[in-house]
Amino acid sequence: MIWRQVRTASVALFLFTILTGLIYPVLVTGIAQLVFPHQANGSLLEKDGKILGSGLIGQPFSQPKYFWSRLSATPNVPYNASSSSGSNYGPLNPALLEAVAQRIKALKQADPQNEGPIPVDLVTASGSGLDPHISVLAALYQVPRVARIRNLSEDQVRQVVGECTEGRQLGFLGEPRVNVLKLNLALDDIGRSEGR
Amino acid sequence: MTANGLLQLAFFLGAIILLTKPLGAYMARVYQGERTFMDPVVGWLERLIYRLSGVNPAEEMDWKANAASMLLFNFLGLIVVYALERVQQLLPLNPVGLGAVASDTSFNTAVSFASNTNWQAYGGETTMSYLTQMAGLTVQNFVSAASGMAVLTLFIRGLARHSAETLGNFWVDMTRSVLYILLPLSIVLSLVLVSQGVVQTFSPSVSVPLLEQTTDASGANVTQQVIAVGPAASQIAIKQLGTNGGGFFNVNSAHPFENPTPLTDVLEMLSILLIAAALCYTFGKMVGDTRQGWSVLAAMMIVLLVFTCWAYEAESNGNPKFPSPAVDQTTTSLNPGGNMEGKEVRFGIVNSAAWAVATTAASNGSVNAMHDSFTPMGGLVTLVMMQLGEVIFGGVGSGLYGMLVFVIVAVFVAGLLVGRTPEYLGHKIEAYEMKMASILILIMPLTVLGLTALGVILDAGKAGIANPGPHGFTEVLYAFTSQGNNNGSAFGGIGANTPFYNLTGSIAMLISRYWLVVPTLALAGSVVKKKLVPVSEGTLPTHTPLFVFWLIAVVLIVGALNFLPALALGPIAEHFMMVH
Numbered sequence: 001m002i003w004r005q006v007r008t009a010s011v012a013l014f015l016f017t018i019l020t021g022l023i024y025p026v027l028v029t030g031i032a033q034l035v036f037p038h039q040a041n042g043s044l045l046e047k048d049g050k051i052l053g054s055g056l057i058g059q060p061f062s063q064p065k066y067f068w069s070r071l072s073a074t075p076n077v078p079y080n081a082s083s084s085s086g087s088n089y090g091p092l093n094p095a096l097l098e099a100v101a102q103r104i105k106a107l108k109q110a111d112p113q114n115e116g117p118i119p120v121d122l123v124t125a126s127g128s129g130l131d132p133h134i135s136v137l138a139a140l141y142q143v144p145r146v147a148r149i150r151n152l153s154e155d156q157v158r159q160v161v162g163e164c165t166e167g168r169q170l171g172f173l174g175e176p177r178v179n180v181l182k183l184n185l186a187l188d189d190i191g192r193s194e195g196r
Numbered sequence: 197m198t199a200n201g202l203l204q205l206a207f208f209l210g211a212i213i214l215l216t217k218p219l220g221a222y223m224a225r226v227y228q229g230e231r232t233f234m235d236p237v238v239g240w241l242e243r244l245i246y247r248l249s250g251v252n253p254a255e256e257m258d259w260k261a262n263a264a265s266m267l268l269f270n271f272l273g274l275i276v277v278y279a280l281e282r283v284q285q286l287l288p289l290n291p292v293g294l295g296a297v298a299s300d301t302s303f304n305t306a307v308s309f310a311s312n313t314n315w316q317a318y319g320g321e322t323t324m325s326y327l328t329q330m331a332g333l334t335v336q337n338f339v340s341a342a343s344g345m346a347v348l349t350l351f352i353r354g355l356a357r358h359s360a361e362t363l364g365n366f367w368v369d370m371t372r373s374v375l376y377i378l379l380p381l382s383i384v385l386s387l388v389l390v391s392q393g394v395v396q397t398f399s400p401s402v403s404v405p406l407l408e409q410t411t412d413a414s415g416a417n418v419t420q421q422v423i424a425v426g427p428a429a430s431q432i433a434i435k436q437l438g439t440n441g442g443g444f445f446n447v448n449s450a451h452p453f454e455n456p457t458p459l460t461d462v463l464e465m466l467s468i469l470l471i472a473a474a475l476c477y478t479f480g481k482m483v484g485d486t487r488q489g490w491s492v493l494a495a496m497m498i499v500l501l502v503f504t505c506w507a508y509e510a511e512s513n514g515n516p517k518f519p520s521p522a523v524d525q526t527t528t529s530l531n532p533g534g535n536m537e538g539k540e541v542r543f544g545i546v547n548s549a550a551w552a553v554a555t556t557a558a559s560n561g562s563v564n565a566m567h568d569s570f571t572p573m574g575g576l577v578t579l580v581m582m583q584l585g586e587v588i589f590g591g592v593g594s595g596l597y598g599m600l601v602f603v604i605v606a607v608f609v610a611g612l613l614v615g616r617t618p619e620y621l622g623h624k625i626e627a628y629e630m631k632m633a634s635i636l637i638l639i640m641p642l643t644v645l646g647l648t649a650l651g652v653i654l655d656a657g658k659a660g661i662a663n664p665g666p667h668g669f670t671e672v673l674y675a676f677t678s679q680g681n682n683n684g685s686a687f688g689g690i691g692a693n694t695p696f697y698n699l700t701g702s703i704a705m706l707i708s709r710y711w712l713v714v715p716t717l718a719l720a721g722s723v724v725k726k727k728l729v730p731v732s733e734g735t736l737p738t739h740t741p742l743f744v745f746w747l748i749a750v751v752l753i754v755g756a757l758n759f760l761p762a763l764a765l766g767p768i769a770e771h772f773m774m775v776h
Contacts, residue, residue, distance in 0.1 A: 002264075004250060008367060009269040011249035013276065013339070016374065019241075020338040021331035024379065025430040028386045032396040032429065035387075040396045042425050042453070044404065053404045056393050056452040057423055060410045070541070077412040081423040082401055083322055084447040086538045086566035088689030090667035091515045092774055096537060096569075104522055117524035120514065124537040127450035127548075127565045133541040137524070137531035166542075172203055174458025175532045175544035184407055 045185070053181050057081050058132040061184065064110045065149045067134070067142050069180045070121055071103060074129035087125040100124070111145035133177035136165055150191060160186050197508060198527055201546035204462070205504065208550060209497070211466055212473050216493065219470065220477025226376045227349045227369060227482065229253075238375040245371055256362035259721025262350050263714055265366040266343055270310050270710070273336055278306040280332040281324070290325035291400035297323060304698035309336035311709035312344055312591050314435065314442030314561055314684035315701060317693040321424035321445050326398060333442060334431050338382075341438025342373035344593030347713055348475060349482075351597045354720025355621050356483045358728040363720055377471070378438060385467060386433035393456035396429040428453055436467035439591045441561030441684040449551075449564040450540055461547050461564060468551075468560045469500075472589040475596050483621055487739035492599055495747045499588045500557050503577050508549040510573035511535045516774060535574070538566030549574065556581035559591035561684025568663070568671065568687035572771035575670060576763060578685070579677055584755035585640055586681045594682070594709075597716050599751075601633050604719075606743070606750040607736060608633075616734045623723040632719040636712055641758040643707050644680035647700050648673045648762065656696035662689030665773070670766035680704040 032040040045052040053059060058069045060078040073087035074080035089096035103123045108114075119138040139161045147157040164183040167176050225232050246253050257265070280287070281302040285295045297305070301317050308315040309332070318324065324333065346369035353363045390396050401424045409419045428444040432454055435442050449455040449464055473493060480489025512534045514525035527533035532544035539548045548565035555562055556578040567578055581588060587599040608625050611618030618625040651657030651672040660675075661668035671687040678685055679701040686692065692701065729735075737743065 005261075005265055005268055008249045008251055009265070009272050012245065012251075012367065012371070013269065013272050013335075015245050015248060016339055017276070017331055017335045020374065020379065020434075021335040024382070025330045025334060025427045028383060028390075028430040029396050029398060029427055031387060032390040036390045039393045040390050040429075041399070042395050042397075042402055042423060043393050043456075044402065051402075051404050053407065053421070054402075054423055056456050057421070058452075059406055059408070059421060061408050062410070063408055066408060075413075077410060077418050079410075079421065081421050083319060083424075084445050084451050085319075086447060086450065086569065086688065088566055088568040088662060088687070089537060090568060090663040090665075090670075090689075090770070091535065091537070091571055092517060092665060092667060092770060093663050097517055100518055100523070104519065117521050119531045120518070120523050120525045120533060121531070121536045121541050123518070123523055124539075127538045127540050127563075127569075128445075128447045128452060130452055131540050131542075132452055135531045135541055137528070140530070168200070169458040172200060172207070173462055174542050174547065176530065177541045181407065188407075 045182070052185060055179065055182065056132055057130050059181050061180065064145055066184045066187075067139060067146060067180050068122070070131050070134060071099065071123070071125040072129040073125040079130055081130055084128045084130055086127045086129060114141070114144055116141060132179050132181060134180055136176050136178055139178040139183070146187065150187065152190070157187070160190070197505070197512060201508065204546055205508075205550060208462055208465060209501065212469050215470060216473045216477050219474035220489070221481060223377060223474060223478040224481035226372050227478065232376065234376050234380065242371060242375050249367070251365070251367045253365065253368045256364055257366070258362050259350070259717040262363055262366045263717045266347060266713060267710060269370070270340070270343060273339060274306045274310040277309055277332040277336060278302050280328050281305060284325040284328045287325065287327050289327035289330070289398070291398070294323060294325050300695045300698040301693055304702050307702040307705050308684065309333050309440070309442060310340055311682055311705045312340035312438070312440060312559070312594065313679060313682040313705045313709070314440045315679050315686065315705065316442055316684070317698055317701070319446035320443055321426070326426055329431060329444065330427060334434060337431065337434040337438050337440040337442065338374050338378055339370070341378060341434070341440060341592050342370045344591050345373040345377070345475070346370040346593070347716065348593035348597045351600065351716060351720045352479050352482045354724040355600070355623065357724050358622060358726060360724050363717070363724060378434060381437050382430070382433040385437065385463065386429040388463060389429045389432060389460055392460045393453070394429040394432060394460065395425045395453045396427055397425055398427060399425060401425060425453065432464070433467070435562060436464045436560065437471060439468065439472065439558050439560040441555065443562060449562050450566070455564055458542055458547065461543055461551070464562070465547075465551050465554050468554045468558045468562070469589050471592045472558050472595050475593065479596060485739070488621065491739045491744050492596070492603065495744045495751070496588045496599070498744070499748060499751070500553065503557070503581060504550050504553040507553050507574045507577040508546055510571045510577070511545045511549045513571070515571065535569070535571050538569030540565065552578050553581060555685055556683060558589040558595065559586040559681060559683045561678065563685050566688055567674070567685060568689045572767040572774055575687070576767035579670070579674060579763065579767065580755065580759070582677045582681045582683050583644070583759045584751055585637065586683065587751060591682060598636070601636050601716065601719070602751050603738065603747060604629060605633050605637065606747045607738065609750060610736050610746060619729050619735060620738060622728045622730070623726045624729055628722050629719055632715040632722070635715045637754060639711055640680055640708060643704050644676045645762060647676040647680065647704055650700065651676065654696065656694065660691040660694060660697055662691065666766050666769040670770065673762055673766050675701065676704055680708050682708050
C-alpha cells in the first residue's frame, strides 16, 4: 500500500512538473512573444532604432532641468532595476524623517522661489524603488523650475506634462499620474528641435 | 477616504460577489466528477495522469489514507525544490549565472512553497534561476494550492455524507484542481497580465541607457540601467490564484513588471480572493444547501469590508511626523496623498490598503506596497487578518476548512448556551470533534507567540530587526504570524535570511500547514460516520444573519483574545507614539 502511494506521489509530481513547470510557462511565453512582444520584453521605449529606457521602469534624476522621480531605496544605486526594494522604514524611524528632510532641502535648493507645499509622493520612497510615476501635483510643483531653466514658458511645460499624464484606467481605476522618463525625454526633444 | 476610492472598493468587492456563483458552481461539478465544458480539453490528460501514476479514480479512501497521500506528495515536492536550489548553478535556464542557494535559505524556501506560504527570505531576481523559479517554485504554486483544495473537498464530503467511511480520493481531487481550475485560469490571467506590461521572456536582463547618469554607493559613474526580466507573468498568475504570493521579483507586486497598471492591480487583487470566495458556494452546493455557503461567505465579506475601511482610513491620514505645511499629504484628484512611503503612485492609498487587507485575509502574502512602512494601525490590520487564523477567505481550500472548524465551534458554544446537543448539517458535534477543533485553534497562537518570544529574547533574533522601538517588535511578530499562518507577506525590513529565522520560520510553516491538516481530516473522518440527525426545533439554523454575526463574534473573540497583549506591545504602542 505505502509503496503504491510513493510511486503515485513520485510519478504525479514528475508529471505536474512537466505540465505546470515547463509546458505552462513555455506555452505562455510563446503566446506572449507572438501576440504581445513589446510588453513581454519590458515595454522598451525606442526611437530611431535606439533604446531609450523602459516605459515601466523609472530612472533617477537630480539635475534641475529634469523633472525628478520619487526617492528610491534600491541597493547600491537608486533605481537599480536588477534589485528592486523599498526603504522598509517604519513611520517613526528617524532615518525616514531624515530622508524626508534631506529631500525637502534638495528640492528647495533647486528652486528657492517655490514656497508651495511639496506633494508627499515627491519626498517618499516608492515600494519598488522603480516607480516610473509621480503624481500630477508633484509634476505641477516642479513646472516653474524646469520652465525657468529650459527657457520655456510654464504653459509650454504644463502642456508637455499634460501629454505625459496617464488618467485613471477605465476612468476610475488607480490614480492619475505622470511618467517621469517619458516627460523628460519629451522635454529634451523640444530642446533639440528648438536648438536646430 | 474619497468617493473614487470607495467606488474602486465597491467595484472590487462587487466583482468577487458576482463571480462567486458561476465559478463555485463549476468547481462543484468538477469535484463531484460531473461533465464540464473543460472535459474535451483536459479529460484525456487527466486519464493519462491517472494511468501513468497508478491511480484508480473510482477508488475512495478513508481519512488516514488521504492524509498520508497529501503528506507524502508535499514532502516529495519539498525535497525536489530543495535539490533544485542547491544545484541550480549546474542546470540550464540560468542566463545570469546565479550560484547555488545557501542550505538554510533553500530549506526555508522549499518548506515555504510546499506549504503554500511563499515566505521569501531571498530576493527573486538575485537568487533563483529561471529553472528554479519554473520547475521548482511555479510547480509548488500549483500543487500546494491544489493540495489545499483537495483537503477541503475531502472535508466537505465528510460534512455532506452520513453513515459513511470514505471521504474521496486525494489524488483525484488534487489532479482535477490543477487541470480544471488552476491551469486554465492561470493561462488566461497570465496573458491578460502580459498585455498590460508584465514581462514573460527567457532572455537575460536588458541594459538601457540612463537619461541622466548617476553615481553608485562607491562614487563610480553609472550610465546604464540593468533591468531584470524573466518569465514573470506565468508565475504571477498562479501565485495570485493559488493564494501563494511568492513574487518573481524582490518587491513582489509593487514591481512595475509584476503589476504595471491599475487594471492588473485590480485583476491580481481579485485573483487573490476569487477561488477562496467561490469555494464557499462550492461547499454549499456539495452539502445540498447553498445558503450554508452564502452565510459563511457573508461572514468573511463583512470582516474584510470593515478591516479594509479601517486600513484605508489609517493610511489616508498619512504620517503626522512629516513636516507640515512643507509636505502636502492631503488627498485630491491630483495627489494620492496619505502615507506614500513604500507605496506606488499608480495604486495610491486605496489600492495599497485594499491589497494589504486582501492579501493577509487570504493567506496570499503577495504585496503591492511595503507593509513595513504602513502606519501603525494599517500594519495592525494586516496582522489581525492573519492572526484570525487565515479563515477570512484564507488560503484556497485551507481558509474554508479553517472557517468551517470555527463554524463547528460557534455551533458548539451556542449549543452550550441553550443546553442543547449541538449539531451541524445533520451531524452531532461531540467530544471528539471538539477536541480536534480545539487543537486546530490552539496550535497556531502557541507557535506564533512562542517563536516571537524566542525571536525577541535571542540575539540571533534581535539581529534581524531593522526599525527601532515598538516597530522592531512588530517586525518579529509579523514574521512569525505570517509564517505561522502560511501567509508569506513580511514587514520586509527584517533581515530574515539568517539561519535563525530560516529555521524557526520553517518550523512555523510546517506546523501550521501539516500539523493542522491531520486533525482537520480526522474531524472529517469522524463526522462522516455519524448518522443523520433530522432537523428539529432545537436545531440552530446556520444560514441566518443571526448566525453570521455569531460566527464573526466567535472568530474575532478567539483571535483578539490570543493576540491583544502582543499587539499592545507593537502597533498599538507605536500608534500612541505617533499621534503624540
